[in-house]
Amino acid sequence: MxxxxxxxxxxxxxxxxxxxxxxxxxxxxxxxxxxxxxxxxxxxxxxxxxxxxxxxxxxxxxxxxxxxxxxxxxxxSVRTQSASMSLHHQENMDRKRKIGALAADQVADGETLILDAGTTTTEVALRLTGRSNLTVITNALNIAVILGSVPGNAVHMPGGQFKPPTLSLSGDKSVEYFRSIFAGKLFLATAGVALDAGLTYPSFADLQLKEAMIRAASHVYLVADSTKINRSSFTRLGALELIHSFITDDGISDAAAKEFEHRGIKVLIAK
CATH class of the missing domain: 1.10.10.10 (Winged helix-like DNA-binding domain superfamily/Winged helix DNA-binding domain)
Incomplete structure (x- = not known):
């Protein structure tokens, strides 16, 4: 050659x-x-x-x-995760705990809310156990157990296909369920959030489900740690305008925070 x-x-x-x-x-x-x-x-x-x-x-x-x-x-890790009721993604947990605490502060007793599946939304759920008389709709089995064990709470779940890594239910039955309900607040998870790509996820499976959750809520809180900012995953849910508030940690840059605010999104920073 x-x-x-x-x-x-x-x-x-x-x-x-x-x-x-x-x-x-x-x-x-x-x-x-x-x-x-x-x-x-x-x-x-x-x-x-x-x-x-x-x-x-x-x-x-x-x-x-x-x-x-x-x-x-x-x-x-599917079998061990399901047996232990543990989630796959356990990185950046200190940031997620702070976000969970600040997100829980946005919830009052007696509210109706939707909690998406994920490690950050699980941290939100763990900090809502001190609230009373909540009505919680979630597709996450672990979140249903956390908040369903609190006396006075009403926890509702859709049907669907089980996804071990997120301990959640998904599919057409889940989508139809969320299309028929209404809640005051949604705490939404994401794999990536970028100014150009918007909200992105690793696969197609949950896009319709998350769309139905968003339509079912009057106020959408995106909960995501700062490592997911300017990061894009494989599939796109939609533009940033789908959300009303973004709860993240103090790793967000001032420039990024200002840009989110410029888009009409309130940024809440957990410290």
């Missing part, structure tokens, strides 16, 4: 690697959100061949994060 041809081949190989690595990361985030994934679904979503997806899954399996099965793969 001539030198120029070799350099061209090296560039092509590097290009493929740069494209493959971000795709594999997004595939892993998808499986971490859903607990499992089918090859055909990933192939359609990422617009690559099923053979390419199988290669991606083989690599992720070698890295020890997933286990392949016929037609797809599942997250290795």
């Amino acid at each position: 001539r030198v120029n041809e070799k350099h061209s081949a090296d560039r092509n190989e590097n290009t493929v690697r740069l494209l493959a690595e971000p795709r594999r990361q997004r595939i892993l985030e998808w499986i971490e959100e859903e607990g499992s994934a089918r090859v055909r679904d990933l192939s359609a979503a990422f617009e690559v061949s099923e053979a390419t997806i199988r290669q991606d899954l083989e690599r992720l399996e070698r890295d020890g994060q997933i286990t392949r099965e016929h037609g797809g793969a599942y997250l290795n």
